[in-house]
Amino acid sequence: MKRILQIFLFSGLMLAGLSLNAQSQSDMCINEYLVINTSDFEDDYGQHNGWIELFNSSYGTVNIAGCYLTNDPGNLTKYIIPKGDVLTKIKPRQHILFWADNQPFRGTFHINFKLEDSEEILFVASDGRTIIDRIQIRRDLDSNVSFGRFNDGIGTRDGSEGWQIMSRTSPSTNNTGSDVESASTVFQRIDPFGAIMAFTAMSVVFIALILLYVVFKQIGRYNIYKNRQRTEQVHGKDVAAKEEDVSAEIFAAISAAMHLHNMDSESHDIENTILTIARVTKNYSPWSSKIYTLRETPSKK
């Protein structure tokens, strides 16, 4: 029985480990693609080719080595993203671009199919079975016009919601552009004197602590009620009513008195001694000599 339990636990841990791996890869998504590239950005070989942009939507680094890109649902392992390339570790909220030029020998980021010949793009986990993301390729896109998510990482898989024909291509960068205001800038604009911040933040602080107050008020009441019930059961109602008036200070005083009493009983004047005629020798050793030990750490009185 114990052995079965161990095996069960081990299997559970293994499964948990696998699911964690899949979960981190599942944070990747297809973010933008360009099918026909005649005059848009060139690849590292100076060629114009279609491309697929993936986006890491998580706040942790995801390694996509061993994952697959394909345009064929019947062959999910068409292009394996090579292992051993440090560039396949995608930083949080960052993009990675694959050139769809059917030239896989040009490097990790050149895949073995073209988008002009494809119906859809699939991104598959390293197990070769789990489809992490897929998108149907639109046929109505003009040359040098890409299709992408309006906001990075947000939108449906079928491209019906959250996707748009991009006004400009944005390979390896944010689809919404870099002109988005930071939270700090927004606050500077809408709240130059800090009044909104003060009001909002203080409200939240108060709400959090008021909730705690309410909960612990009730817990305290319940506790007092239970104590009273217990005392009533043992000593009757009169004693219970009196005990309610006993404060923590009285308990503290009683505890201190008991502590002192215990200490007193330990600090007896007569030591336990043994009378013997045997000679007790204490051989001198510099290691045990108090002369040579360090001085006591100075302390301020």
Add this chain to the structure above:
Amino acid sequence: MENKGLFSLLVDNLTQFLQYTGFANATWGHILMIAIGLLFIYLAIKKDWEPLLLVPIGFGIIIGNIPLFPGLSVGVYEEGSVLNILYQGVQQGWYPPLIFLGIGAMTDFSALISNPKLLLIGAAAQFGIFGAYAIALLLGFSPAEAGAIGIIGGADGPTAIFLSSRLAPDLMGAIAVSAYSYMALVPVIQPPIMRLLTNRKERLIKMKPPRAVSQTEKKLFPIIGFLMTAFIVPSGLPLLGMLFFGNLLKESGVTRRLAETARGPLIDVITILIGVTVGCSTQADKFLQLKSVYIFGIGALSFVIATATGVLFVKLINTMLKEGSKINPLIGNAGVSAVPDSARVSNNVGLEYDKSNYLLMHAMGPNVAGVIGSAVAAGILLGFLS
């Protein structure tokens, strides 16, 4: 001829060596900062002002301001140097949560649990943060910088370091030193404000002694407290999580060794590291700026605002409470955190007017509530401004 060559080589080497020394590279800025470091150490040893913080920070300031020839890989801002590696805990913000773990493991929330309305005083004192935020905005700081400066009003060193490392890393040294300095100066800053805002009758209010709190309540507090605050302000998770976790270690009764490590050796080690490295980060060229002067000025004002709002809030609550259950406004100052100094200030000022009115236990309620409140406020600022 050969002798002359040897002599000139010797002179050249000596000249080069002299160029490497601190004497050759010293500026008035370095001397001034070293003097500030010495002042901190003096205040800690002679005046006993927050010695556990001011000694490491003061010595750190001296270490950080030894004039260096750049490129020796020894300075705190030089990547890979020992000081730089230790400074990562400040820069990446992982020292403050560990300090909070220790604080949680040494904090007794009984006063708060027995009288939960004291929690609200801890909330009110957070006005200091947002008052300072507004002043910083007026002085031309960006909202992110203003948020980092404002947290000085939370009177919580680790929280200030945590938030400034996220929102305004360039200002972290000035913010941390300012926060710790004013925490040390709590006994000087707060009493005049407390006296100014209260009358004699209010100062003599005797509060009802706290009821005995059961161990079950103490065990429930960190769990419920964490769940409620973290669900409302998830961005405060590192601080709130560690604070309440540390407290659960203390109160659970079954993890005594862990609690003792958290509130003893662990917090001591982190305090040493945080103090020295924060001190080191105040290099003259980065620290001696007009911004730092502003930060110190705003920091002082934030403490004043926090103390005043805490006291005034108690007076406001008292208008709604019946006779006999009123709160002494002298514990309002304790809402600023600065555990346990501000609670001691409440107690001492109270004793000045009535030798039998011990407010320490009552003041510990808003005091620890202030720790929770400032962590929540830091989470909000981080959520809004990062």
